Amino acid sequence: MRPVIFLSLLAALLVLPAAADARDPNVAALQVALRARGFYAGAVNGERGPSTTEAVRAFQRRAGLTADGSLGARTRVALGAFGRHALGSRPITTGVSGWDAAAVQFMLAWQGFPSGAIDGQFGERSTAALRQFQRWARLPVTGVTDAAVLKALRAQPARSPVRLAAPVAVAPTDRFGPRGDRFHAGLDFPAARGTRVTAGASGRVTHAGPLAGGWGNVVTVDYGSGVEAMHAHLSRVDVRVGQRVAVGASLGAVGATGHATGPHLHLELRLRGAAIDPLTAFPQTRTRPADPPLEIKPR
Numbered sequence: 001m002r003p004v005i006f007l008s009l010l011a012a013l014l015v016l017p018a019a020a021d022a023r024d025p026n027v028a029a030l031q032v033a034l035r036a037r038g039f040y041a042g043a044v045n046g047e048r049g050p051s052t053t054e055a056v057r058a059f060q061r062r063a064g065l066t067a068d069g070s071l072g073a074r075t076r077v078a079l080g081a082f083g084r085h086a087l088g089s090r091p092i093t094t095g096v097s098g099w100d101a102a103a104v105q106f107m108l109a110w111q112g113f114p115s116g117a118i119d120g121q122f123g124e125r126s127t128a129a130l131r132q133f134q135r136w137a138r139l140p141v142t143g144v145t146d147a148a149v150l151k152a153l154r155a156q157p158a159r160s161p162v163r164l165a166a167p168v169a170v171a172p173t174d175r176f177g178p179r180g181d182r183f184h185a186g187l188d189f190p191a192a193r194g195t196r197v198t199a200g201a202s203g204r205v206t207h208a209g210p211l212a213g214g215w216g217n218v219v220t221v222d223y224g225s226g227v228e229a230m231h232a233h234l235s236r237v238d239v240r241v242g243q244r245v246a247v248g249a250s251l252g253a254v255g256a257t258g259h260a261t262g263p264h265l266h267l268e269l270r271l272r273g274a275a276i277d278p279l280t281a282f283p284q285t286r287t288r289p290a291d292p293p294l295e296i297k298p299r
């Protein structure tokens, strides 16, 4: 084997770790950098798929580099402001921007603390999310990243400690996860307007009525073990705050109140304040292929 071939094989192996981990924060940071340069319009999902590799190639061609789709040092430098600052190379807090800031925003979202656009620009909102995460992870609440924060951010996201019955008898579509350059922190059930929304277990109602932020009419139920479920965009509310509900009790009806393009139930599950994947509470539920987003302004 000629040394040059060997070296390029080695380089290829070094830049391919994303295949093993479908939500690689470094791939998300690459997608943010490519978006900032106008070469990528796909989701910031941390998945090194064909569209990301093609965007890297297109960028390399434009920058006069070898268009091999791999992420060498020269490509990182050419990417500019968002190609710089490796994850862990410096503390992240308000005002910091770059590759590492994008990676931290992405990891915060998966840990249940999304903060708007994942754009590599760490603002007040991202720092607020970081503080919430630090409190949640029982770390010192500094609003600044360090090695302990990065380690906690790399942990598997929490799962629901309780099992719930599905709130409507319709297969959910739009899942918990990246959506465009943002993060969809819940699960969407595309049920017809007026479909009854029912309690997933016995619990206590903690909110019943309109909620600011585009959620429309909302019912929130505390199911114990630190788990709260939020049911948004309801056309009708059937309960009041403080009321105890049994599994299957009617909470309200599906609607399109707030920022929604059509009737659906947006269900969000929180564990001690962190948004968690609601599907972890419904192990039997299967999702359908994703439809166009049902919300105009996801969080």
Ligand SMILES: [Zn+2]
Pocket: 174, 184, 186, 187, 188, 265, 266, 267, 295
């Ligand atoms: Zn939703």
